[in-house]
Amino acid sequence: xxxxNTGQAGSATASARISPAGGxxxxxxxxxxxxxxxxxxxxxxxxxxxxxxxxxxxxxxxxPRGMLEQYPDFDIEVxxxxxxxxxxxxxxxxxxxxxxxxxxxxxxxxxxxxxxIVYVATQLAPRDFDDADSDGLTQIVFEIxxxxxxxxxxxxxxxxxxxxxxxxxxxxxxxxxxVGYQLGLRxxxxxxxxxxxxxxxPMKGATIAHSKxxxxxxxxxxxxxxxxxxxESPNPIVNHLMIMPDIEKRLEAxxxxxxxxxxxxxxxxxxxxxxxxxxxxxxxxxxxxxFPLIFSGPARSAAYFEQIDRFLRLALGDAxxxxxxxxxxxxxxxxxxxxxxxxxxRNYRLDTKDAFxxxxxxxxxxxFQQPFAPNHENMADLRIYRDRPGHELAADLRRxxxxxxxxxxxxxxxxxxxQHGPFRxxxxxxxxxxxxxxxxxxxxxxxxKLPGDNDYEPCYRIDHESGxxxx
Numbered sequence: 001x002x003x004x005n006t007g008q009a010g011s012a013t014a015s016a017r018i019s020p021a022g023g024x025x026x027x028x029x030x031x032x033x034x035x036x037x038x039x040x041x042x043x044x045x046x047x048x049x050x051x052x053x054x055x056x057x058x059x060x061x062x063x064p065r066g067m068l069e070q071y072p073d074f075d076i077e078v079x080x081x082x083x084x085x086x087x088x089x090x091x092x093x094x095x096x097x098x099x100x101x102x103x104x105x106x107x108x109x110x111x112x113x114x115x116x117i118v119y120v121a122t123q124l125a126p127r128d129f130d131d132a133d134s135d136g137l138t139q140i141v142f143e144i145x146x147x148x149x150x151x152x153x154x155x156x157x158x159x160x161x162x163x164x165x166x167x168x169x170x171x172x173x174x175x176x177x178x179v180g181y182q183l184g185l186r187x188x189x190x191x192x193x194x195x196x197x198x199x200x201x202p203m204k205g206a207t208i209a210h211s212k213x214x215x216x217x218x219x220x221x222x223x224x225x226x227x228x229x230x231x232e233s234p235n236p237i238v239n240h241l242m243i244m245p246d247i248e249k250r251l252e253a254x255x256x257x258x259x260x261x262x263x264x265x266x267x268x269x270x271x272x273x274x275x276x277x278x279x280x281x282x283x284x285x286x287x288x289x290x291f292p293l294i295f296s297g298p299a300r301s302a303a304y305f306e307q308i309d310r311f312l313r314l315a316l317g318d319a320x321x322x323x324x325x326x327x328x329x330x331x332x333x334x335x336x337x338x339x340x341x342x343x344x345x346r347n348y349r350l351d352t353k354d355a356f357x358x359x360x361x362x363x364x365x366x367x368f369q370q371p372f373a374p375n376h377e378n379m380a381d382l383r384i385y386r387d388r389p390g391h392e393l394a395a396d397l398r399r400x401x402x403x404x405x406x407x408x409x410x411x412x413x414x415x416x417x418x419q420h421g422p423f424r425x426x427x428x429x430x431x432x433x434x435x436x437x438x439x440x441x442x443x444x445x446x447x448x449k450l451p452g453d454n455d456y457e458p459c460y461r462i463d464h465e466s467g468x469x470x471x
Contacts, residue, residue: 011070012094017079018087020114021107027078027085031118035078043121046226050117050243051076053233054109055089055096078114087114109234112148112241119147120245129245134366141244141252142358150221150240151257151357157345159219160338161191161258163273164198165266165447166232175298175331176201176264182335184209188342191258194222194241195232198264203237221257225250231409246371247402251276256359259345260292260338265304267447268408268439272401274308276368278316279394281323285363290348292325292341299329304445311438315397315431316390367395374403374413376420379460384427384435397435400425404439407459417459426463436462 027035034043052074073091087110096106124140132140145151160183164176180190180202190206192199203220210218222238225247234241244250254261255277263274281291295305305326312320327334346356354361372378382396403423406413417423426432443458 013071013074013091014094014097015090015092016088016097016100016102018089018102018107018110020085020087020111021104027080027114027118028122029080031122032078032080032085034121035114035118043117047078047113047117048074048076049230050113050226051089051110052093053229054106054113054241055093057096057106057109057233057236087111103236105236105239109238109241113243115148116144116243119144123147124245134364134369137249137366137369138252138256138360138364141249141256144244144249145242145253145257145358148240148242150242152219153355153357155356157259157342157349157356158187159189159191159221159257159259160202160342161254161261162198162202162264163193163254163261163266164264164270166193166195166197166199166269167267167447168197168265169301171298172265172301173197173201175296175301175329177205178331179262179264179296179334180205181209182331183338184215185213186335186339187213187215188335188338189219189221191219191221191223191254193228193232194224194234194238195228196235198266198270199232200235200237201264202262203235207237223250223253227406227410227412230411248369248371252364252369255280255291255362255364257357259356259359260341261294262334262338263293263295265297265301265447267442268401268404271308271438272398272405274312275394275398275401278312278320278323279391279398280362280364280368282316282320282391282394283363283365289362290341290344291323291362292338292345293323294334294337294341295324295326296330296334297328302328307438307441311434314434315386316394320390365391365395367392368398372399372402374399374406374410374423375416376423379403379423379425382425382427384425384431386428386431400435404460413459422459422461424461424463432462 035047037044052071071091071093075090077088079086079088096102128140162176176198183190183202184206190203192202199222206218206220219240220237221240221242222234223242223244224232224234225244227247229243242253244253251273261277263270277293280286295308297304309321309326325337327337349356352361379400382400384393384396384400407417407423439460
């Protein structure tokens with residue numbers, strides 16, 4: 001393997017030819033050709049963007065354009081050779097290498113990028129997405145996970161999904177580690193959105209606990225999608241990376257694979273995830289399906305979940321609180337409550353003969369599976385009104401938060417805001433005022449951007465039907 005430090009663009013860079021680690025041995029000639037195709041119809045741009053995110057694992061930037069600007073000459077090429085494939089990188093971040101060798105974990109994550117991009121592009125035709133009904137879209141999610149060999153059979157429910165912000169404060173981050181430690185002591189695996197902050201802390205805490213318990217074959221699963229990975233590079237603890245085609249399939253993968261979910265303090269993206277899950281759990285068909293959901297954070301962050309709880313009750317009714325539990329400043333209590341919840345999940349799956357490794361029974365309405373394009377027209381068309389069933393209202397509230405996430409950190413969303421100004425959101429006056437208050441609190445607490453970025457410019461305007469407007 002050749003290694004060269006080029007010192008390009010003020011950042012140390014390296015060029016290397018890499019033997020893939022982690023189960024990607026061969027690709028067809030047509031698959032390799034598509035990965036090398038630099039045209040708009042090719043996969044090269046997507047591969048380059050996702051690969052750079054992996055190679056800059058640990059970066060604190062949440063601007064998806066920043067890394068490409070820092071490494072403008074970075075490139076990646078998949079080569080077909082006699083004994084299999086090689087991955088050639090040029091002007092790559094030198095931090096991904098040690099003494100001329102790529103770090104093993106980064107190599108595996110790089111392979112996961114190639115694997116998922118190739119599979120979705122070559123094995124799942126666009127019509128598979130466009131023509132699929134609700135069951136068909138769930139089947140697609142299952143097939144992507146199965147292709148990645150991420151579904152583990154003959155294991156009792158033990159996978160805890162952890163959601164939360166990527167730019168949280170130090171005391172919040174330390175708390176997520178403490179919860180992860182308690183989960184690890186109880187032999188539970190961790191799945192997150194794969195980035196920093198609340199997505200890294202639980203994994204870091206669990207690694208220590210798993211080591212103390214002498215536990216092997218631990219799973220630290222990270223699930224992302226192309227629009228997010230560039231803004232939230234995978235943290236180095238992730239040992240199973242999944243890149244789903246879009247945010248909706250990413251969210252479905254979380255709830256189909258996970259047996260319970262813990263939500264830590266975060267921002268708009270975390271609120272989006274909460275509304276997605278609650279919208280599903282509020283569906284009448286899911287009334288009796290156990291799915292432990294815990295909101296938790298340190299004592300200093302108690303106000304965050306008070307705000308979330310207040311907003312959810314106002315928008316969706318007090319009954320929504322029956323589907324979640326709030327535990328403040330007690331990591332051990334969180335883990336014990338989760339274990340009790342997982343016991344209920346196990347018993348229910350046995351009674352209904354549902355798989356432990358994939359939650360087939362859960363009803364996910366088609367509206368939750370359809371990709372939402374966060375443009376100005378679609379944001380303005382959202383129907384955020386009280387006269388709608390709770391799960392339908394939650395779906396549109398989730399889309400509103402998804403649009404704000406796009407305007408904050410996704411490249412295409414940021415470009416739309418720059419070209420056409422802020423998104424406009426309108427609906428029931430009382431819900432709009434509550435939404436405005438919640439988002440204003442996120443801005444004040446610096447939950448929209450990384451701490452220290454004091455010039456945050458809102459990417460939204462909330463129109464109160466009574467005549468006011470805020471942003």
